[in-house]
Amino acid sequence: MDITKFRKKLERYLKGTANETESAIVEAWYKSYQDAEEAEIGSENKETVKNAIRQKIHKTTTTPVIKLKWRNYSVAAGLLLVSGIALFFIKNRGQATSEDIYTTLQTKAGEVKQIVLPDSSVMWVNSLSKVRIPAAFNGSIRNILLDDGEVFLKVKHNDAKPFRVNTHTLQVQVLGTSFNVKAYASIKHTSVAVATGKVAVSTAGKRLSFLTPGQELVFDEKTKAFKQNNIDISATQGWKDGETYLTQANFDELSLIVKNMFGLKLKAASKAVEQYQFTLRLKRNMPADDALKIISLIHNTHFRREGDEVVLY
Numbered sequence: 089m090d091i092t093k094f095r096k097k098l099e100r101y102l103k104g105t106a107n108e109t110e111s112a113i114v115e116a117w118y119k120s121y122q123d124a125e126e127a128e129i130g131s132e133n134k135e136t137v138k139n140a141i142r143q144k145i146h147k148t149t150t151t152p153v154i155k156l157k158w159r160n161y162s163v164a165a166g167l168l169l170v171s172g173i174a175l176f177f178i179k180n181r182g183q184a185t186s187e188d189i190y191t192t193l194q195t196k197a198g199e200v201k202q203i204v205l206p207d208s209s210v211m212w213v214n215s216l217s218k219v220r221i222p223a224a225f226n227g228s229i230r231n232i233l234l235d236d237g238e239v240f241l242k243v244k245h246n247d248a249k250p251f252r253v254n255t256h257t258l259q260v261q262v263l264g265t266s267f268n269v270k271a272y273a274s275i276k277h278t279s280v281a282v283a284t285g286k287v288a289v290s291t292a293g294k295r296l297s298f299l300t301p302g303q304e305l306v307f308d309e310k311t312k313a314f315k316q317n318n319i320d321i322s323a324t325q326g327w328k329d330g331e332t333y334l335t336q337a338n339f340d341e342l343s344l345i346v347k348n349m350f351g352l353k354l355k356a357a358s359k360a361v362e363q364y365q366f367t368l369r370l371k372r373n374m375p376a377d378d379a380l381k382i383i384s385l386i387h388n389t390h391f392r393r394e395g396d397e398v399v400l401y
Contacts, residue, residue: 188222188231195237197351198372200328205232207244209251212328214238215348216272225249229261238270240325243285257309259290267299268324275340279306281324330372336365342383346398350376357401361389 193213195201201213206224213219217237225231230251232239243251245264253260255271258278265285271278280289281304289296289305296314297305302321307314323333332345339362343354349372356362364387370379380391380398392399 188224188226190220190222190233192218192220192235194218197347198349200330200372202328205230207246207249207251209241209243211242212240214240214270214327234269234271236271236273238268238272238327240266240268240328242266257291258296258307261288261290262286268321272344274344276309277306278309279304281319281321283321283325327372332370332372334369335367337367338365339363342366345370346379346383350379351396352376352393353397355397355399357399361387361400364389 193201193203195213195215195217197215199215203211203213203221205211206222207230209230211219211221211232214237217239218235219237219239220233220235222231228249230246230249232253234253234255239253241251241253243262243264243266247263251262251264253269255269255278256273258269258271258280260267260269260280262285265287266283267285267287268281268283269278270280280287280299282299282301284301287299289299289307291307291312296307297316299305299316302318304317304319304324305314306317323335326333332349334342334345337345339354339356346352346354349370366383366386368382368386370382377393380393383389383400384391389400392401
């Protein structure tokens with residue numbers, strides 16, 4: 089934890105000027121020690137503990153940071169600050185806190201997985217995806233981490249505990265709805281599409297938009313710009329049922345789909361082929377050569393297959 093940055097978040101939180109993301113971080117931190125308090129401290133001391141944590145927060149936000157000469161001293165000072173607060177609520181050294189413990193789920197080419205999350209929400213994970221899932225949602229926000237790939241979620245409604253999907257660039261937050269998040273690193277943009285309910289999309293603590301059913305937001309990771317479109321949501325989530333729809337997709341997007349569905353690396357033989365756009369529907373259970381023939385027909389091209397590599401020319 090960066091102590092200086094966290095101290096500033098605490099200060100803004102107490103002043104009421106923290107943004108949504110900062111408030112969630114502070115509240116999740118505070119909640120973790122609240123849970124420890126419930127388990128370890130009797131009800132007669134409850135108010136005393138609450139006052140103590142407020143005093144410690146106040147002390148953390150008002151005490152100047154002393155810059156020490158040696159790096160290892162700075163690290164030690166940071167650890168002592170965090171440890172001192174934590175030990176106030178945890179009597180026995182080494183006792184577990186209520187922080188979420190994540191498990192990584194990865195899918196292979198041609199593989200789509202459906203899982204039930206700890207809150208009974210349902211998540212579909214597309215091919216060649218990597219997502220981190222907690223064993224239990226212990227904090228004030230139900231968090232999952234989409235490191236790479238695509239997921240579709242049907243989130244169980246909970247007014248008291250928002251649900252958030254975190255990608256490298258976006259935070260997607262809901263109370264209870266169904267939506268799709270696509271964040272493959274190879275295509276350099278992240279998209280969010282809403283099937284039901286309302287979804288808030290933010291980046292670096294800044295709200296970009298609220299999306300409603302049939303709307304999609306596409307965020308460009310290079311330019312940090314975004315656009316919002318009206319879409320056919322059934323096409324966006326078709327992949328979980330074995331069908332993928334592409335509409336004016338560029339070559340990189342097509343290559344990603346071919347790799348996901350068939351485990352093949354699609355390459356362009358020329359710059360001209362790289363500039364083509366593709367509109368088509370592919371089924372996961374169709375033979376790879378049939379899919380490649382369909383792709384070739386769109387621009388009257390040919391393909392050459394060498395092992396797991398395919399050259400379009």
